[in-house]
Amino acid sequence: MPLFSMTGFARAGGSLGETDFVFEIKAVNGRGLEVRFRLPNGLERLERPLREAIAKLVKRGNLQVQLNVAAGADGALPRLDRQVLDHLVAVAREAAAAHGLDAPRIEGLMALPGVFQRGEGSAPALDEAAEDKILLGAFDQALGQLNAMRAAEGGHIAAALAAHLDEIERLTAAAETQAATQPAAIKARLEAQLADLLQDKAGVVSPERLAQEVAMLAVKADVREEIDRLRAHVAEARKLLKAGEGVGRRLDFLAQEFNREANTLCSKSTDVDLTRLGLDLKTAVDRLREQVQNIE
Structure with a gap:
């Protein structure tokens, strides 16, 4: 059987309608198996199947799994929900004043989930089962690439x-x-x-x-x-x-x-x-x- 290194990097992606996504997996040395996830809001449900897929191939090391999503080039532009943003600004200012902190930066608030909504003309969203099948398929590709790199280095x-x-x-x-x-x-x-x-x-x-x-x-x-x-x-x-x-x-x-x-x-x-x-x-x-x- 091949010897595996604990270090490696891989990425693979695809699209969900007009939304592009990319999985990135980084692996470094570790005493045991530790996996950290950075998943977009609403996709936390993927953590369990992703963890199970990793455990089948990786026995030791520290892994970081990140899923990045962005509107595709042909997708409709997202729409700013000013009501949500105004509410977040008000809450953040109140909390900052109560704790003697600096006023919040607008770019940080605009990155929060819910501030931007799907734009008009966007394709209808897929159901969860269809999304998960596409996402997990891409993750399997990235994991396969990672394992190949680990085997080569090994x-x-x-x-x-x-x-x-x-x-x-x-x-x-x-x-x-x-x-x-x-x-x-x-x-x-x-x-x-x-x-x-x-x-x-x-x-x-x-x-x-x-x-x-x-x-x-x-x-x-x-x-x-x-x-x-x-x-x-x-x-x-x-x-x-x-x-x-x-x-x-x-x-x-x-x-x-x-x-x-x-x-x-x-x-x-x-x-x-x-x-x-x-x-x-x-x-x-x-x-x-x-x-x-x-x-x-």
């Missing part, structure tokens, strides 16, 4: 994630190789330190005692478990990428686990080169997580 993100996982796997293998040299390096450093401490003294450390100290330090510096877990996380992340749809949260959790193992590897390291590899791992994990934030 494909690009999937390729980037695969590359980041390859890099994490490469660095993990390099860290394993470098970590194998730690016991010998620890022994050499400990011998050098003891030689400095015992210089000009008669004390001698037995080979058995030295071996015990080296073994204790080597256990503390052992990163094999971290290496194994990093490899397991890479394998699981690849399975999720192959599964596709709806894996964003699980990939985000894995990214956190990657980061935890890289931090532990760095803290256990007694070798400059291994520490450098651990820091490179953290950088690769950060890049992975940045991309994961965009996945549904």
Whole structure:
């Protein structure tokens, strides 16, 4: 199944008699699914079927759905209802005076529903069922466009994630190789330190005692478990990428686990080169997580 991005934009429209309309859908990242609607007065009834249509295709993200309507070029000019406007002006002025606010602006009042009426010669309005069928059909087109854009972007993100996982796997293998040299390096450093401490003294450390100290330090510096877990996380992340749809949260959790193992590897390291590899791992994990934030 394809991987979906949470971001996208689409628009589709049509006409209801002499009235043109356009749906616009904007989608951005979100922790869950949140949808906000901006619908013209009188079309609030569409919110439920629109929400149901979205839920069938979108599982996660913040969406804003806006429906814009305007008289068509061939439609009759709307008629200003002065009685309604005068009433709104009077009410707005009274409210402004009561609360010590500035006088209302006329353009804001003229944008309110009911101020303009259908002009003479306008085509008769469609019934609700006919309107809804046309409007919902256009919305389905916009939603299909949005999903296609999300899938295309998801494909690009999937390729980037695969590359980041390859890099994490490469660095993990390099860290394993470098970590194998730690016991010998620890022994050499400990011998050098003891030689400095015992210089000009008669004390001698037995080979058995030295071996015990080296073994204790080597256990503390052992990163094999971290290496194994990093490899397991890479394998699981690849399975999720192959599964596709709806894996964003699980990939985000894995990214956190990657980061935890890289931090532990760095803290256990007694070798400059291994520490450098651990820091490179953290950088690769950060890049992975940045991309994961965009996945549904």
